[in-house]
Amino acid sequence: MRLLLLLLVCILVPRTETGEIIGGHEARPHSHPYMAYVRFWKDGKHKCGGCLIKEDFVLTAAHCFGSFMNVTLGAHDISQKEETQQLIRVKKPIPHPDYDKKTHVNDIMLLQLEKRAKLTNAVDILQLPKTETQITPGMICSVAGWGKLSLKISTSKLHEVNLAVQNDKECVSRYNNYKSASEICVGDPKKKASTFQGDSGGPLVCDNVAQGIVSYGRKNATPPRVFTKVSRFLKWIKEIIKSLQIKKSD
Numbered sequence: 001m002r003l004l005l006l007l008l009v010c011i012l013v014p015r016t017e018t019g020e021i022i023g024g025h026e027a028r029p030h031s032h033p034y035m036a037y038v039r040f041w042k043d044g045k046h047k048c049g050g051c052l053i054k055e056d057f058v059l060t061a062a063h064c065f066g067s068f069m070n071v072t073l074g075a076h077d078i079s080q081k082e083e084t085q086q087l088i089r090v091k092k093p094i095p096h097p098d099y100d101k102k103t104h105v106n107d108i109m110l111l112q113l114e115k116r117a118k119l120t121n122a123v124d125i126l127q128l129p130k131t132e133t134q135i136t137p138g139m140i141c142s143v144a145g146w147g148k149l150s151l152k153i154s155t156s157k158l159h160e161v162n163l164a165v166q167n168d169k170e171c172v173s174r175y176n177n178y179k180s181a182s183e184i185c186v187g188d189p190k191k192k193a194s195t196f197q198g199d200s201g202g203p204l205v206c207d208n209v210a211q212g213i214v215s216y217g218r219k220n221a222t223p224p225r226v227f228t229k230v231s232r233f234l235k236w237i238k239e240i241i242k243s244l245q246i247k248k249s250d
Contacts, residue, residue, distance in 0.1 A: 187223025
């Protein structure tokens with residue numbers, strides 16, 4: 001009798017749909033060719049997302065800093081050795097000098113790679129904003145990552161979700177250290193759609209441009225969450241890349 005009841009429970013209880021970042025779905029393989037899977041050591045193994053912005057530079061979050069860093073480009077399922085994958089060590093991680101670990105302000109980091117990535121159908125560059133553009137509330141942008149699908153479910157496959165940009169006041173009321181000048185408030189609080197653990201450092205892509213970086217949010221993953229505003233750091237990004245390329249040529 002107990003066995004029969006257990007079988008009935010398994011049949012009748014609705015299952016969670018597969019393929020959610022949280023509220024999203026599995027991405028079509030290599031539809032986000034700019035995505036970088038970042039691995040590092042910081043009191044244990046950790047992972048983050050990132051995006052390729054030049055053949056030898058990846059953009060990610062400063063809180064993804066650690067030792068023995070490397071990136072995998074061209075991946076869909078990071079548990080498999082796919083032919084499209086390129087594993088490259090990080091030559092030099094450059095977190096923003098004013099990054100604050102407590103408040104997560106200026107949560108942005110450049111990773112200089114040991115060698116240039118080979119651009120393919122599965123590996124490509126994501127464009128940065130041309131100027132310090134304003135991302136307006138209501139804009140629908142996409143985020144992809146290998147982060148958790150829920151509090152208890154992990155995945156090895158790239159997932160994606162569309163998120164709406166919110167008014168700054170939605171984050172000001174929830175996060176004491178939110179800075180509208182350098183951060184973006186993202187994710188409708190009325191919807192169960194969000195980034196989560198492991199998605200940090202991944203890009204917020206609006207009209208094929210990297211406008212944000214997954215930074216922080218509540219531990220239960222409820223939206224909205226805070227993203228670093230990329231356009232605010234354009235000068236810093238360009239200066240760092242230029243200085244390192246000059247050193248390489250010397």
